[in-house]
Structure formats: C-alpha cells, structure tokens
Amino acid sequence: MTLWPGDLRARLLAGAAVLVFIAPLDAPGPAFAGLALVAVLYALERHALPWRRLLHLEAFLLIVLVTVPFSMPGTALLTLGPLQASVEGLWRALTLAAKVTASVLFLSALFAGAAPEHLGAALRALHLPEPLVRIFLGLVRYLALIRAEMARAQEAMRARSFRPGTNLHSWRSYGWLIGRMLLRALQRADRVEEAMRLRHYAGRLPRPATRAVPRADKLRAIALPAPFLLILLWGLG
C-alpha cells in the first residue's frame, strides 16, 4: 500500500499541487509542519534520504540563507561590523530552508522509480503539445548515447595527455569537443528523420488512446495534497 498514485498523470498533478501549496508558506510554523509532513511521507514509504541532492543544493541556498538574516530589520541578534542580523531575519531564513528542503525531498520522492520514458507518455496524456512530448522523448532516448559518446571522446583526450586547466588551450579543446559533438548529433538527427520518413511518417501520429486513471489513484491524488492544503490554509489564516 503506497500513498503515491501509481498512475504518473495523477502523480504529476498531485505532486505539482503539493509543491504549489508549499511555495507561498510564509510563517515558520507551517513551513516546518510541511517539512515534517514530507519527513513522515519518507518514513511511511521507507525512502532513503537523498543526501547528495540536499548537499548539492547548498551552494545556491547558502548565499540566500546567510544574507537573509542580515537584510531584515528587527531585534538585533548578532552584529558583524556594519552588518546586523535580526531574530526575524533568522526565522525567515529557517523558514525558507524548511520550505526548500521539503520541496527538494518531495520532488525526488515524486520521481523516484518513474522511468523518464513513462513520464513522456504521462505528459502526452496530460495534453501537453505533442511536439514538446516528442522532443522530451527524443532527449530521453538519445541522452545516454550522447553522454557515452562524450565520455569516450574525453577519455581519448585524456589518453593523449590532455589535462583540463584554467587556460585557453583547455577551453578551446572543450569548444572543439562540443562543436564536434554537435556536428555528430546533427548528422544523426538527419538520419533519424530519414528513418522516420522511410517508415512512412507523414508528420502526424494518432494520439494514443488514454486509459482512465484508476479510482484508487484518483483518491491518492486527492489525499496526497490535502494535508499540504490544510497547512497552507493554516498559514494564510
């Protein structure tokens, strides 16, 4: 028994709703309640915490979280030369940290176990423009291939004693590498387009019939965002 809708359409919509409900939270109480709720979700589902993603976030967040306490007026907390951190500012920073952490954790749980190929089909079923869905699926299809090409090319450079550094030779080499990858991709794109034409592609494929979302998934899609909506209402009230 899982809380997540198995149907990706339902899961995407419910997930987006949760993230939208977290976004406007302003006060510390609701923000931490949101974070606690996500933590409960992790505990119930026995997800492992994505530590690396959380750490990866720091660089950007650190700047925000360090500067915010100093940029809000209020009760003095700490004085560093001309800079003064306020208690209000600290609460604000903690609120933001809670919201961002809750969102990141939620996002990675949302997509855990969802193959991008299936995500494409879900986007199509949600009536996103067909060309956009096909670009997404094309990217998913060829990304691994192109990353492998790129990795081998970089290894070939390394085998010829290339050592990237802060100099023009390195940057020029990267420019050539990427330029060459772009050329190879363009040539492949032409061949792919030809292969489609040879199989009689004439510009349009019928949209696949969409299955109905199972009832249980509909219920989950409502149940999942509901507590977050309550938190939002509490925050607004």
Add this chain to the structure above:
Amino acid sequence: MIPLVTLTDLTLRRDGQVVMSGASLSLKLGERLAIVGPNGAGKTSLLRAIVGLERPAAGRVTLFGQECTREADFRVARRRIGFLFQDSDDQLFCPSVIEDVAFGPLNLGVGEDAARATALAVLEGLGLAHLAERFTHKLSGGEKRLVCLAGLLAMRPDVLLLDEPTNGIDAENGARLRAALAAFEGAMILVSHDDGFVSELASRAMVLRAGVLRPAEIHSHPHFHAHPHIHAPEPRGGA
C-alpha cells in the same frame, strides 16, 4: 515479370565528388542480391538512392515498374521497401520496443490496437516477444539489430534493403537474424562484409569497387591454400 527494383546508369555524387557512375541493377521477385565491396565504395549510398534519400546526378530509379524522380513517387514505393540502416541507433527512435515496431503500421493508418497487435506478432515471430516492453536504448547491439528488423517486417515489405545486418551482433542473435531472413519471402538486397553470411543467404552477388558496379559469382569450392590461424592451446595458466 517486371523487376521490383531497377537502377539504370545511375551516377551518384557526394560533396561534388562522383561516388559511383553508370551503375545498373535489377532485382526480381524472390531474388536475394548481395552487394559487396570495400569500405567507402558507396554501398550505403546505393541503397539510399534506391529509396530516394540520395538523388542521382544521372540515371534512373524504377521501383515496382514506376520511374521515381520526386519525393512523392518515392513515398508511394517506400511502403513496400524496408531499409535496415547501418547504425541501429538511427532507426530505433521510439521509447519502447513495442512502440518502435508499431510505428510503421501506425503510419500506414491502421488503428492503434491493430498496430500493436501486428507489432507483437512480428516480435513473436522473431522470438523477441520478451523484449516488447523494454526501452530501446537499453538493448544490446544484437537485440537492437533484430528490433530494427522487426520494425521493418511489421510493414510487410516486398523488398528488404539490408545495410550490414550482422554489424555488432553476437552469435545467438546472429542465428535468430539468419533464420528470420531465410524465412523472409520477399526479395532483398544485402550489403555485407561477412562472406559466410552472404554466401549462405544470397542468390546472386555484385561487386562495387572504384565506383563501378559489376556482377559477381558466389561459389563455394573446396580448395587447398595456406591460411594463418590462431589457436588457443589447452588451458595451461597465465602468460
């Protein structure tokens, strides 16, 4: 009987350079024509010209009795021709195997269910039903090759053009491929470097060399010659 494919005095250029000149061939019902030749001789270009991906500088392409010059002419003929590309990744562009195999039938206007059913039937016929829901980019080289072939067979072609079908294929999938091609009832043109494969499958051969396409003979004759060998002796440990 009209030939399925006729090339008459074809000249092909690439980047201004003549790749091939005065090439003529005709492919009749049930024939299996092998085209062999060194790398860069223009074998791929020749196949591309047959389906109209490459337009000849001179000469004529006649498909199923109809001379083809414009894209519209070729489009009609392409329904009946399946072209296996040299690189499988160029040809497998759908996310899952079943979607890829059903792509052709869908384009021919059969409904979604019918297309899937056709695709599944073809996959089963090739012994690949277990791959149906797999993602195309996660297949092995040999599996990719066979799924590409399935995508062509799903359109029920009368002619197959095969550009190095045994490329990057392992022994097990190679056997499946041979069986599938041996069972194919239509005509085919087969480009391959693999002499054994060619002589097993082809009914006739031509050689493309230095821009000239010429008939050739396939024969298997016992003969006496010196041939370098590499033998692994019975196991006896490291180097």
Add this chain to the structure above:
Amino acid sequence: MIPLVTLTDLTLRRDGQVVMSGASLSLKLGERLAIVGPNGAGKTSLLRAIVGLERPAAGRVTLFGQECTREADFRVARRRIGFLFQDSDDQLFCPSVIEDVAFGPLNLGVGEDAARATALAVLEGLGLAHLAERFTHKLSGGEKRLVCLAGLLAMRPDVLLLDEPTNGIDAENGARLRAALAAFEGAMILVSHDDGFVSELASRAMVLRAGVLRPAEIHSHPHFHAHPHIHAPEPRGGA
C-alpha cells in the same frame, strides 16, 4: 630487462559483472602482442585498464616498471602509450587534421609551431600530408583511422595499443596502415578480428574468451577446406 607493460592477476568488472578475472600478461621491448577473442569478450576493457581508464577490481597494472594505482601514476605513463580507440569518431575532435595531430604534442607542452611541425612530419611519414588541411568530420573511414594513428605517433609513444585498427578501412588505406605499423619500432598490443592482419604483424598472440586470457599460437599451415567465395569476373558491363 623490465617489461613495458605488466598485468598481474587482473580482475575487471562492469556494472557489477565480472568481465575478466585473473588476467596476466607482460609486454617486452619490441614485442607485438595480438589479443583475439569474440565480441564482448572484454578486449577493449583490457586495453582501457592498461591506460587507467578502467580501474581493476583486483590485480595490478605495472607500466614501465612502476606500479600504477592512481590517476597521477597513469598520467605519467600515458605520455609513452598511444591508444587507438575502436571508433575513430571518438578520437577525432579538432576541426582540421593538422590541428588534431598536433593536439597531443601541445598537451606535452611544446609550443604551437613546434607541435604543428611535428604533426606535419608525422603526416608526411604516413603519406598523408595531403590531408593536413582537410576537416576531420569529412574524411572517409580509412582516412580517419590513419589520422587517429598519426595523432598517436606525434607523441612518440613507446607502446601502441590498437583496438581493431583495420575497422572500417579500405584496401588502399589498409596497406598504408600495415606499412606504418610494420615500421613502428616500439612495442604494441593489437586487438583485431582480422586474422590475416594479426598473423602478418604480431609476434605473439593471446586469446581472451569467457573472461580468461590465455597464450595462443599463431601459425600458418597449408590445408584443404571449403570456403565460400565471391569473385568479380573480368569486366563485362552491367547486370
């Protein structure tokens, strides 16, 4: 004399699966060791392990008498090893041939002019001077192969690792390649499916099969057998 390359009881894994275990070999000055084996046997992985692009799960890699474990160790040794990749397109990334061949020397810290001069000299030595200003992505398969080799030779390696050097090469460029490799004075490890090429060039051979690397014998003996052939008869016009 210390061997140039020594592998001791090497075990390699890919994606958790053992590709090869307990592989040992040693390459001495002037030796030309051929490694043969079926597709997917791990030949490429073995070469990659020698230059440190693949790290062994167990066993040791010793290059020029120095055991190599970290990237820094391998980096020193790589200056003296030229690795020809299986796919030329992975190795050619500069706009023009001359720039590509000069890339290695530039990395070794010689100036721009000296690097170009070295590159030109190597191209001339291979009979490729006419290609110097051509764009790498417009070369034929065989030309690409030779330019890759030129890029390695420009670094004056003591050891060449060649991964299927005759891949996609035509007769004329094949002859150039053979000549260039026969003239190379250092040692080499040669992975190839081309028996004729191996027996012409190699002084010793090993077979890699089912994860085990074993010494093998190369011998040429005359014998009697049946062999399919494709012959082009004397010119007699179209099909």
Add this chain to the structure above:
Amino acid sequence: MAHIPDGLLGLPVLIGTGALAAGGVALGLRALDDRAIPRVALLAAVFFAASLVAVPVGPSSVHLLLSGVMGIMLGWGIFPAVVVALALQAALFGMGGLTSLGTNTLNIALPGALVGVVLGPMIRNAASPARAGALAALGSVLAVAGTAAGVALALFLSAPEFTPAAKVLGLTYLPLALVEAAVSGTIISFLARVEPRALHPRLSPEEDLPA
C-alpha cells in the same frame, strides 16, 4: 547556478515567469516543423551532456550553460529545448524544481533566444570564422549576464530581503561568463569553419539555405 529550486520564490513571480516561459515555448513550437523534432531533441541532448562537464576555473569549476550557442543554432527553438532539458534534470537529478520550471526556463532561454535573433544573422554572415567566434563570445557573455539578471530579478521581486543575495549571486556568474565566452566562441568558429549550415536554426526543412 541558474537552477532555482522549489520553495524559494514568491507565487506572483512563479506565475508571471511561468506564463512568459509558456509563451516562449509556444513561440518556439510554432516555428518548429515536425521534421525538425529529431534535430531539436538531439541538440538538446548534446547541450544537456555538455552542461554536465565540470570545466575548471582556478581552484573551482563551472558547468557550462551554452545558451548563446543554443540560441544561434535553434532560434526560438531554444525554448522547447531548454524546458525539456530542465524538466528532465529535475526528474533525474532533482536539480531545479517543478514550480520554478518556468522561471528557470525563462532565465536561460530568453537571453539565448535574443542572442540568436539579434546576433545570429551577423554571425552567419561574418566575414571569417574568427569573427563569428568573437561575436558568439560576446553574445554568450550577454546571455550569461541576462541569465544572472533574470535570477537576481526573480529573487528581488520575490522578497526584499533577497536583495543582498541577488547581488552576491550576480558576482558568482563572472567566472562562468569568462569560460562561456571562450568555449562558445570556439564552438561557433569551429562550426562556421567546417559546417556553416549548422549555424542555421533549420526548424523547417522547406526553409531554403544559402548554398
């Protein structure tokens, strides 16, 4: 650095940038012929793969954005390419966010598209590959500056207390701008030299190319 996560920006900013990004994507899709879809998808894959390479700058390293090059090669097609790549990055790596997808798309794609529209024709008609490269280097500095300004503006409009953060963040884009200029300039002069057709955003195959 241009990946703003969920939970940081205010609702009005998310809605506003989301709408603008949707407009950009619609514009890009309208210009896009069906036959050009593989081209956009494969180029998006290269830009995605290239953005994963860590290019060293001093003691640190940066990840390339290449929005200037994308704008030149794809024109308005940069919007669909970027939105799709960002969506996949969010799904695969948890980079960026879902609610901030529109903001991030706008911040990266709009400066690139403008570079493509304004400088693209000059680059394609440049007298020499070196000149094309120099123009592209300039363009990519402007594109990075545009992205930095976009990020700063999104923060600034979300809450007044983000103002100092926005300023500091702006400075962190300086090394990126430097590397982008060098790498993008090289990419464009490479393409101008060996395959000038690649510089045309061939979104519809009917579009005639100069010989």
